[in-house]
Amino acid sequence: MTFSNKDAQSVVYDLIHTIQKNKDYLSELDGKIGDGDHGINMNKGFTLCEKKLEGTEPSMSQALRVLGQTLMEDIGGSMGPLYGVFFETMADKSEEVSEIDEATFEAMLKSALSEVLFIGNAQRGDKSLLETLFPAQEAFSAALTQGKDFAEALEAMRFAAETGWRSTEDMVAKIGRASRLGERSRGFLDPGATSCYLILDSFATSIKKMLK
Numbered sequence: 526m527t528f529s530n531k532d533a534q535s536v537v538y539d540l541i542h543t544i545q546k547n548k549d550y551l552s553e554l555d556g557k558i559g560d561g562d563h564g565i566n567m568n569k570g571f572t573l574c575e576k577k578l579e580g581t582e583p584s585m586s587q588a589l590r591v592l593g594q595t596l597m598e599d600i601g602g603s604m605g606p607l608y609g610v611f612f613e614t615m616a617d618k619s620e621e622v623s624e625i626d627e628a629t630f631e632a633m634l635k636s637a638l639s640e641v642l643f644i645g646n647a648q649r650g651d652k653s654l655l656e657t658l659f660p661a662q663e664a665f666s667a668a669l670t671q672g673k674d675f676a677e678a679l680e681a682m683r684f685a686a687e688t689g690w691r692s693t694e695d696m697v698a699k700i701g702r703a704s705r706l707g708e709r710s711r712g713f714l715d716p717g718a719t720s721c722y723l724i725l726d727s728f729a730t731s732i733k734k735m736l737k
Contacts, residue, residue: 526675527624528735530584536731537578537588543727544571544720555716558703563604563716570600570608585625590616603701604717607641607654614640627675630732634662634682651699652710654717661686661725676736679729690714690722 544551544567551564574595578588589612597609615633622629638658647653664685668678693715698704703715 526736527626528732528737530586530619530623530625533585533625533732533735534578534583534588535735536585536728537583537592538575539731540592540724540727541571541575543723544568547720547723551716551720554714554719557713558698558706558710559716560602560702562602563720566600566602566604567608567720570596570605573599584620586616586620586622589613590620603645604720607645607717608720610640610644611637625732627669627678630675631666631669631678634665638662647700650696652693652696652703652715652718653700654715654721656693656696656715657686657689657718657721657725660689676733679733683726683729686722686725690718693718 548564548568551567552561553564555561555563571592574588574592577591577595583591593609593611593613593616595609596605596612599605600609614637618633618636619625619629641655641658645653645655647655649655649659661682665678665682668681673681691714694713695711696715697708698706698710698715703710703713
C-alpha cells in the first residue's frame with residue numbers, strides 16, 4: 526500500500542484545518558497549567574503556512590517543509606522549534622520518495638521523534654508531547670513487525686497516540702511552566718501532548734483515504 530507524494534498535499538491542509546478547528550480547545554487546556562496561548566500560537570503558525578501555500582501545488586513533502594519552516598520562524602515559545610523540526614525532518618525523509626509506503630512513513634516518524642528529543646529538554650514521563658509521540662511511533666513500528674499493512678499500522682499509531690495523550694491527565698509536569706505547579710499539575714491534559722495527538726490522528730485519517 527502506498528500513496529503519491531506529489532498528490533498528497535491534502536495531508537498538510539488537513540493538519541492546518543485540524544489545528545484551526547481546535548485553536549480554542551488547545552488554549553483552554555493551556556490556560557489551566559500554562560500560558561494559555563498554545564492554541565493561539567499553533568493557529569498562527571499553521572494559518573501562516575496556509576497563506577504561504579496559496580497558489581502553489583506542492584507535494585506533501587514540500588508542504589511539510591513550508592509548515593516546518595513557518596513554525597520554526599514564526600511561533601514563539603518552545604513549541605515552534607519542536608514542531609518545526611518535527612515537520613522539517615518528515616520532509617527530509619520523504620522528499621526524494623515519489624510513492625510513500627509504510628517503511629518511508631516509519632522512517633519519517635522515527636527521525637522526527639529523534640530530532641525532537643535532540644533539540645528539546647523533555648524526556649518520556651515529563652508530561653509533554655513525548656507521551657503521545659513515543660508510543661505512537663513504537664506502535665506503528667510494532668505493527669509493521671507483526672506483518673500488518675500500512676492502514677493497520679496507522680490505526681495502531683492512532684490508538685497508541687490517544688492512549689498516551691490521555692495518560693498525561695494523571696501525570697505531574699516536570700518541564701515547562703506547568704512544572705512550577707508541582708502536584709497541582711495533575712488532573713489536566715497536557716496541551717502539547719494534545720496537539721501532538723490531533724496531528725497524528727489527522728495524519729492517520731488523511732493518509733488512509735489515499736492508500737492504494
